[in-house]
Amino acid sequence: MTTSPGPVPAGAEPVADAAVAAARPVSLSPSRASDFMQCPLLYRFRVIDRLPEKPSAAATRGTLVHAVLERLFDHPAEERTVPRAKSLVPGQWDRLLESKPELAELFAEDADGERLAGWLSEAEALVERWFTLEDPTRLEPVEREFFVEAELESGLRLRGIIDRVDVAPTGEVRIVDYKTGKAPRPEYAEGALFQMKFYALVVWRLKGVVPRRLQLVYLGSGEVLTYDPAMGDLERVERKLHALWEAIREATETGEWRPRPTKLCGWCDHQSVCPEFGGTPPAYPLMITPRGGEGGAPAGES
Template identity: 55%
Template sequence: MANGSTTTGTATGTATGTATATATSDVAAPDTPRRRPALSPSRAGDFKQCPLLYRFRAVDKLPETPTKAQVRGTLVHSVLERLFALPRTGRTPGAARELLRPTWSQLAEESPEWTELFTDPASEEELTEWFTSAEKLLDSYFAMEDPRTLDPEACELHVETELNSGVLLRGYIDRLDVAPTGEIRVVDYKTGAAPREIGEAKAMFQMKFYAVVLWRLRGVVPRQLKLLYLSDGQALAYTPDEKELARFERTLEAIWEAILRAGRTGDFRPSPSKLCGWCSHQQHCPSFGGTPPEYPGWPEPDPGEESALDRAD
């Protein structure tokens, strides 16, 4: 679907219909309203996978050390966002590579702990290998799309809407394309390889979440949900319909009700699975002989916010 829009949005959203409510600062002054708890695709996915994982991330906010691959994913996402801010003719593979180091410098300044992932932060050789792997992901992107033929309506677009049931949905969309005819395409970059069945279901859950938000914001069902897997150059495209999104909306409402019930009692139970091998919190999990921290109560102001690492997953 070619895109004829000439408006490029940002994470704060310059596109129309990016939000139905105005969010306030996470750190609330005495007379400033706190942000309402909201459901994001990552946190909804966490609860669906394992309620205790949701608690560790959204309630206890236990620290997690990211991997080099996760941080590289954030870097590549940021480079692609900056690439689309350039004029069409400037969106070349060379320009993308030139953006890598300046973008990393900014990310490292904002999250200096990420530099600790390297055994020797001063080692140019180690960083060079890491940048080379990021360059390969960008080259893979250019093999899949020609960004000079696209003018996204928005990149890293913050979206937020409240369902009729009162559930507040919030998230960030990697890229939103809108055709001259009004058709919407949601594009998400994945820096890993195309997943197997479990990973594919998780990725599509995220995309359907965005589709519901856009449907409620704009009254239009997205024409296409597209995942670009940069590690192996594979693409996954899906066309949802209104009935399917209505069912998925009810699923999100049910997840939120389950979260609220658990939040009132503190009963966030573990749900062991093959995915436990990737969990950073096994030492706190009863399924692995651990003990969770004392339950601090339902969090305020907001357990639904996603991090940059979430969005780059």
């Protein structure tokens, strides 16, 4: 299986051989941390091998809805209405297509445009539901689609993009994230909050302020999940991320990335190269350091 070199993903740096589309991790984001916790081999495929993945209609719809909600705040408060928000959907879809032409594959066999129309209507419905959960006429975000990056004392670099940051007149900070799916059951809420605690940690290390509230807005089910973190929470997250990063570093150096089969495997694009499905991963493209030894060569070349 071959891939062509492309832009280096966040959290990775290119290897010396430009002919190999591989990268060595240099930072950690919530998404990639979740990938590693879900399945180390999936992390390798996405960050190091940078294997291509097919566009997803659900994920793309989420990107579209996020863009609409971000752009709505460009308008004066009194113009932030349901009709105005829904009117932004077609234009934002056109912009998304312009920046990522490959998304047209999602509707390649939709000659009459019926599937696309239905998909856009679903996006509009999610946007409309947001108005039942928050009142945009009373919100003035300090940041939208806010890129944050902080380096911890250990040297671990954390980065991510926060959907929205609100700051109260008293200075209290609220971090908000939109989700186009349904809210998790209570027993899975902690996993859902991991991303938000990650962002809170980065903001704390950057600004010296612990966010007052973390808020997940689930447009799929019309629910809002909130959590008020304490400094101890963020310190525990920091320790967890350090342990996670050490595991990633060890796997990167040894080339030992183990698959972790779960029910989520059914949605994975990489079954053809996964041992759990009878596949063989590509030759490991980075230099490896055998345990107890020195140096090494890319796996499959020694």
